[in-house]
Amino acid sequence: MPEMRRNPITGDWTIIATERAKRPHKQPMVNTGSSDGEDYSPDCFFCYGNEHTTPHEVLAYREKPGTPDSSGWTLRVVTNKFSALNLDDEFCIDNDNPLKTCCYAHGKAEVVIESPHHSLNTALFPQQQIELLLKAYKQRYITLAREASIRYVTMFKNNGTPAGASLSHPHSQIIATPVVPPVIQAEIDGAGEYYKKNKRCVYCDMVKNELDDKTRIIYENDEFLSFAPYASRSPFETWVMPKFHSDSYHKLTEGQLKSLAEVWKAVLYKIYKGLDNPPYNYFIHTSPTRESTDNFYHWHMELIPKMTIMAGFELGTGMYINIAIPEQSAEFLREIKY
Template sequence: MSELRQDPVTGRWVVIATERAKRPESFSQRHEKLVRTKAICPFCYGSEDMTPPEVLAFRPESGKPNTSGWKVRVVPNKFPAFTMGNKSEVSMLGMQENLGIYLRMQGLGVHEVIVNSPDHFKSLALLTEDEVGLVIDAYRSRLLDIKNNPGVEYVLIIVNHGKEAGTSIEHSHSQLFGTPIIPPLITEELNGSRSYFHEKGRCVFCDILSEELGLNERIILESENFLVFSPYAARQPFETWIIPKRHSANFESISSIEKKDFAFVLKNTLLKIYDGLNDSPYNFYLHTSPYKVDTGKFYHWHLEIFPKLSIQAGFEMGSGTMINVAFPEESAKFLRNF
């Protein structure tokens, strides 16, 4: 008998398919270890003119913009999903046009690439904690800057690691999307956590934190300021969440102590995936509050990591319900030991 589990934030059900459940070890052999073959790379030192001019770079030696010597470099995406457009386009901000029975909007917004390190061969798992700290600084700095852009309703920061996870350039990078709408999955989390707060007077994410700390069966890593765990209603094998212990809706409000600790847990969680799952491809994304919605009491920022070890097939696509062939308790136990 399989088991349906409900995510307490969004109310979505997940099927934990016990009849077809696989042992954690069986996932690590699924793919070839990523082999990086450096040809001409737009994200390496010396290729700075292959990208649009940088919008941010950390240069300890204070060199000129768009030259080498940087530690982290942020540039507009060359093939953007969202762009700010020209004046007349910007004047259309948020305007929906009718096309017969259909509605369209312009793709106004921001799409940037954060080059995580000058090292072509190192993913985030292999950088030092200080280097990962700089990437986090870049996330925070761009989030604060883009806040002033009236056309951006939400900023989603993501990493795609490995070809199967959708990367086209192997040099480790993050992407930032400033979107003209609040994405539906964020709306779902906001609605769920708002209702929970109205009903119980507490943050649902804070309650999850206490529950997981109390149960201690899905914890992967714990630090002073963060908990890393497999969620109860994990949608995929080895789905992993990193959540700050302090209630905080906005990632931008991270303190410098928390930032240092976040670099530690992020690096070490990704290292567990690197070691335990044979450098599996993965996606991660940061869920933080929209700029213009007052979510301070009920929302709680976090990061969700999905090793790419299963395929979304017809059932998942047609129903919106995921079938997970691994128990989150076993996924957590497996990663905990790396």
């Protein structure tokens, strides 16, 4: 039975994912969306005609109405076949022994199949397809957040094998958990402290500061700003933030989704072109589902190209050594023609 175990010192949870062990061991290297491969692969779970090989779809966009789990979709979301989490398992913490706090691995993991095209890089999607992807994240967030036991929904993408992708068909993932992840909790605590002291949102101040300073801006439109954060952890780390205050991604309107798609497409393209399709991870940081963070939290997206390997110092301390100057990384990406 998959379970979650809590570190009694830090309070951090680990998912013991026994189901995942069933996945084939030797995985081939994949170059996600290399765009030089075939548009269709008969053996791929995510290609047209193989819909029956995945769990049932929980969301699909189709240009023409069609039956669920059949071809013709433009984007499809399914439950992750190798999910480490399960909503059927009750979320009850066994706390009898403080050194052995655990619970069933309660939650839900889903895969977003971003396009029917087998090897089209996300950076080369038409802007409309990026918009669909961003809309799917919002829709699934809303549905998953309705589950009473779910405290956080994380949406992320692993691009390329070094970044954790195991299939080359363009896809990203959504994982709903019964606990707020420590990275989010740290952001909420920090933003809450700043708000208490200054009566302002730290992220709104950050946007203002970046717009004044200009040296770390990568791309912007009226509503969204992308920039290299001042204290970037790794080369070419890129954040995208709404210029308007909003604590939760799911509050985006249709118009704002369109506007975000324009900036997100520019960011993905600049990273793809400028860094020659590097492996990367991106994730959306948004408010937890059951906490009131309206005034002081501010959702954003973070993209981190995998240019270096997390090693002893990073793993041992949670501190990072960045070998690139954020202002120079931003200038480089800013100048990539888009």
